[in-house]
Amino acid sequence: MQATDPDIRWVEPPKLGLGERMYLPLFLQGLTTTTKHLVSAKVTVSYPDQEPEINNPLIYRGVHRLNRDEQGRVKCVACFLCATACPAHCIDILGVESPWEDREKYPESFTIDELRCIFCGMCEQACPVDAIELTSLYNLTGRSREEMIFDKEKLLSVYDATKDKEPMKSAQLPPVTTPSATTSTATSTSPTEGGA
């Protein structure tokens, strides 16, 4: 972008008063903050002796999981929208015709390179069927790079391990009452559509 671009709005820095030009008031202000923290209650935890408490698992962005539908099959429909949205290009899907009567397409393989992932949560936002979600599991470790590439089975097992503590997020969201709610998922290709 050029400096002459009409979209750039130039603003003047605010004028500094006498108190701001002398360092002392600001210095004292900083020290006050430090002192406050010195005497107030501790917020850090000494991990790993102590596990942190996750206040809102709904918005926490930890390890992924692949949800299952009511019949226990992978919920993902292999639409590649998460892979398209992913800025780190760490989702790799192989979509094929599904073996089931009521479904057209499903992922034959689904891998996420957890080392490459930046835990932005875009995949979760992109998914039209709420199949991929970020859980509040944060202690992600492994002995090798290969181990950190999670395949479909592993992602489904994360779901099995976390589903009781963290039910599927879509089920917890308040119902949307606008008439456009009926179009919710599949028309999300049109940005004007109000999605649930």
Next chain:
Amino acid sequence: MAIVLINGQEVEIGDDERLNGIQVAARVGVEVPHYCWHPGLSVVASCRMCLVETGKRDADSGEISMLPKLVPGCQTPARDGTVFVTDSEKVRQARAMVEEDLLIRHPVDCPICDKAGECHLQDYHFEHGRSERRADIKPFHSRRRELGDTVALFVDRCVMCTRCVRFTREVSGDAELMVVHRGAHEEIDVFPGFPLENKLSGNVVDLCPVGALGDLDFLYSQRVWFMKQHASVCAGCSTGCSIQVEENQDRIHRLKPRENPHINQWWMCDEGRYGWKYVHDNARCLAPRQKIEGVLQPLDWSDAPAALHAALTGEAGENSNSKNSPPKNSNSKKRRLAAVLSPFLTVEEAYLLATYIRQYDENAVLALGRIPQAGADESFPNGFTIRAEKCPNRRGVEMLLSALTGDVLSWESFLEQAAETPFDAVWISGGYPPADGNDAASKEEESLAPELLAGLASSTLIVQDLFASALWRQADIQLPGAAFVERSGSFVNAGNRLQSFEWAIRPPAGVMTEGQLYWRLLDRDGLYNARRVLEDVAREHIAFAAATSEIPATGVDLLLNQLV
């Protein structure tokens, strides 16, 4: 000269041009959305998406009188004084209503629809539709049935534009598809026992403006937005259809026809469309090899120039200190060389190979490679022809041969000549796909019967090809070659039309494209540049004179432009 008004803007059209409202609007960059109209099919004006306001400007008074009702732009001819309004509130409302109507019965299963990303319903809905769906209908899964071996119909996604039906009636001529039921229950179907199986069947998938028709070969293999498109030319037969190669990370996923009014219009045949599988076949030759004392040894590409030089000059030992430049002193016994230019080579590659061989022996025999034939030419009602000659560049190589040698020596006569007086060294270029479509194991051997090859037994043989064959096994130097999508250059089709194209994917590891190898053998700097070679060819040979300037996307007619 007729003047048409589009949204107040004057457009001039020629007197003999017969255009409709959609086409005239497109001239000035105004898009009129449409489903059922296609330039290559008859007009039915059934989808009503292209509704516009129209009227007439009086030639004398300049007064404009509009029709009270909206009319379909696809069916309204543009004449002198015709007025079109495509952006009025009335038009916008009409479009929104059509979109809403279509979506009432649509499954909206875009996430699993192969067309998503290039779907007219999506695009038009985004641009012209209402922002919300008023009908209380949830997305559902479309019913599906196979129409034939190549195409699946997703029944509920169809917008009943009947393009596919008209295609099978007007272009392929077999009329397999039809509309069954009436009103809101209309569906596309085939008659029981008569599946869609004509040789142009794949085109209905491209024609379908929505995802109702799915290509079973491509189905679910890739989302369209991941692929890159490259303009290319089909190598399936000597018609040389203009095509678009769609690939992702050097893997082809589909070929589509590219519009070219001079050759294939909007279509291509199924043979060409699905005939690229051999490009990714594991049986492809991937490493250059050289026979040393009767045993094949791996040859490094960097040593290839020296090895080839030794083979052509007959100097023993590939580490002869001479650079790979042709011999200047003619004290050594005159050697008889020959090169066979395959009809799969581009004009540029054939020219470079001929130049290279002629450096060693200015009278080297140049012959045309084997011409694969299958069946007879097959024409369709609209003039589209699938040719029996299953190679893309016979005309190009022939024109080059007659320019260089004044004659065209066929593969058969070349073998006879070789049997009479054996050559010292022969370079045979290939690029032949397996004879039986995509099955590499069936690499054609019948025309390479051993007794035919006997004439070549005493020569030093350099063979360049995609797949192993009797000839390949007999070679002293084996050079893996490139497939058509990996080459750059020009093909001349059966109608003398030259089309240039660039490579779409890189060859597999171990393969050097013909062009790059010849370029290097001729000691030219940098990378193979097909355009520069074609300029040389056009300058030196009158038959290619039309190719002097930049080649347009639809190619140039060498014969026609030469006569002018």
